[in-house]
Amino acid sequence: MVDSEVLLEVRGLKKHFGGLKAVDGVDxxxxxxxxxxxxxxxGAGKTxxxxxxCGFYTPTEGTIRLKGEEIQGLPAHAVARKGIAxxxxxxKVFKDMTVQDNLLAAFALKQAPTLLSSLRRSHTRQNLEHVQAYLERVxxxxxxxxxxxxLSLGYMRRLEIARALALEPVLLMLDEPCAGLSKDATLDFIELVHKLRASGTTIMLVEHNMAVATALCDRMTVLSYGVKIAEGTPQQVQNNQAVIDAYLGEAEEGE
Amino acid sequence: MYEQVVAINIGLAMLLAMSLNIITGFAGQPTLGHAAFYGIGAYTSALLTAKAGWPFLLALPAAGLVAAVVGVLLGLFSVRVREDFLAVTTIGINFVVVAIFQYVELFGASLGLAVPKPVLFGLRFGNTEILILLVILNILVYLFIRHLPTSWLGLALGGVRNEEDAAASLGVNPDHYKVFAFGIGTFIAGMTGSVYAHFMGFISSSDFAFPVSVGVLSMAVLGGLGTVSGPLLGAVILTLSPEVFRFVSDYRMLVYGGLLVLMMRFQPQGLIGDDSFLRRKWIGLFSRGKGGE
Known part of the structure; x- marks a missing residue:
């Protein structure tokens, strides 16, 4: 039954915090x-x-399959090792470390998977050249x-993305990547994501800003009060009455 | 001989400050009970040599191992408590360990323990031999710490120190690395305790009381937590100052406390940390590149 085209499959995912149903059965x-x-x-439950x-919360119910393998409930570091960055x-960059060391830390996933191997030298010439290549990419x-x-916020975000890419993930997940960015930095960022898409990276991103999401995504899933209310291409979603009621209407009033 | 004793005290202090730096500086886990592990090493070594007849050269690493086992247990605990709670917990552990030394018969209770002078190949260890041993241990530990910032371990600890969640998102298990840091740091402290016991020839519980922990932390903070050689400088300054200035030895705790407050307020990075006034003087005219748009 596993479709090789399907990377991530989520079924009936729920997270309840006491009586609050933050996510209530999302596929x-x-x-x-x-x-x-x-x-x-x-407050729709996106985050x-x-x-x-990503393994930062344990679901109350439901399954998450990555390449057919169930990963729900695994701790964050184990999920990272499965290939989700x-x-x-x-x-959350490592503030008191250099940009280079921030990025190099990601290489440990492949090069120093155990405590004992972590005693080895990380700053080899080959690794440092590799780091430079990732930094150039962003x-x-x-x-x-x-x-x-x-660094400025915009550059910190770039560093974070480069660090995530350095894990060579099968899936890159971006949590509101444009929050707090200036207009120019947002445009730069959209360009960066387009580059990543062109290189074949699979991306899931949480985005509050509809315009940014429209510019970035092939497909959208819309959540409201913990349930999925719509799904489809950006055009389909924008014309969906439930979405307009829940989201766009509200946004237009705001502006 | 006086100079030798001072040099030995400096050597012991440097080892303690460096080992604390691994836990508190590199891994970012505040600990105020480091003397407990120093004491566990000292008592382990004293019992193994005096009561079980072990040679000193075996008792030395064994002392480190026993301290590390307790250190790993504390590390496992530290995974559940954070920051200031961890600091308070480690203070508690220091008091509990001292109380055990003080009241349990096996550890000589309030009488303390006599420790035989080590004999190696028929050579009885005097202060000179202790000093040579300390120099060797200091060099080994220093080389390890100098290696840290360019090792995977150093990077992982840096991640845990800065942003645990982000470290986890890179596949680093923060708990494993915290416990590992506790294990390494307390291993070194335990070995140092062994050397101390055999140098003194006699130990009692008060040698490892809370003020000793505060002293070691003050050294590391003064020189610079998380720096490679800062704690060495701190250890030298704080070990020598009571010898040079009478008032420092009379008001030791006041000086330590005052230093901690002043350093945290004005130079949290320590005397030789990044951007400290000493380093700025040193770098002098060179301008530093800054990031940003």
Missing amino acids: LTLKRGETLGLIGPN TFFNMV RTFQIT DIAAFAKVKAGD
């Missing part, structure tokens, strides 16, 4: 090479859903020796 399928947007108004897939809504190679905490 979702993600194909290889696809860019899927998880959208919805504030909760996202965190369950993520970024954070509030960037245009921050010039800051390799700068402390990550001294």
Whole structure:
């Protein structure tokens, strides 16, 4: 039954915090090479859903299959080892370390998988060249020796993405990657995601901003109050009455 | 001979400060009970040599191992408590360990324990031999710590210290690395305790009380937590100052406490940490590149 085109398959995923049903039975399928947007108004359960897939929350119920293998309930570091890389809504770079070391830390996944192997030297010439290549990919190679905490928010996000890519993931998950970015930085970021899509990376992203999501995604899944209310191409979703009621109407009033 | 004793005290302090730096500096786990592991090593070595007749050269690593086992247990515990709670917990552990030394018959209770001077190939260990041993241990530990920042371990600990969640998202199990850091740091502290016991020839519980832990932390903080050689500088300064200035030895705890507060307020990175006033003087004219748009 496993479709080789299907990378991630989520069935009946639930997360209840006491009486609050943050996510209440969501199904979702993600194909290889696809860019899927998880959208919805504030409090819709997007981030909760996202965190369950990444292993940061344990689902109350439901299954998450990556390449047919059940991964729900695994701790975050184990999910990372299965090939899911993520970024954070509030960037979490290692502030007191250099940009180079931040990125190099990701190579440990493949090169130092055990405690004992972690005693080996990480800063080999080959690794450092490799780091430089990843930094160039997101245009921050010039800051390799700068402390990550001294970067601007836009560059921190780029570093986070480069660090996630350095894990060579099968699935890249971005949690509100454009939150807090200036208009220019957002445009730069959209361009970066387009580059990643072109290179065949499978991406799932949580996005609050409909315009950004439309620009980025092949397909969208819309959540509202913990349930899926719509799914489809950006055009289909935008014309969906339930979505307009739950989300777009509200956004238009806001503007 | 006085100089030799001072040098030995500095050697012991440097080992303790470096070992604490692995746990608190590199792994970012605050601990205020380091003297407990120093004591566990000392008592282990004293009992193994005096009561079980082990040679010193075997008792030395055994002392490290026993301390590390307890350290790993504390590490497993530290996974559940964070930051200030961990600091308070480690204070508690220090008091419990000292109480055990003080009240349990096996550990000599309030009388303390006499420790035989080590004999190696018919050579009885005097202060010179202890000093040579300390130099060797210091070099080994220093080489290990100098290697840390360019090792996978150093990177993983850096991740755990900065952002545990982000470290986990890179496949690093934060708990494993915290416990590993506790194991390594307490192993070194235990070996140091063994050397101390055989240097002194006599140990009692108060040698490993809470103020000793505060002293070791003060050394690491003064020099710079998380730096490679800062704790060495801190150990030298804080071991020598009571010898040079009478008031430091009279008001030791006041000086340690005051130093901790002042360093945290004005130079949290320590004397030789990044951007400290000493380092800025040193770098002087060179301008530093800054990131940003």
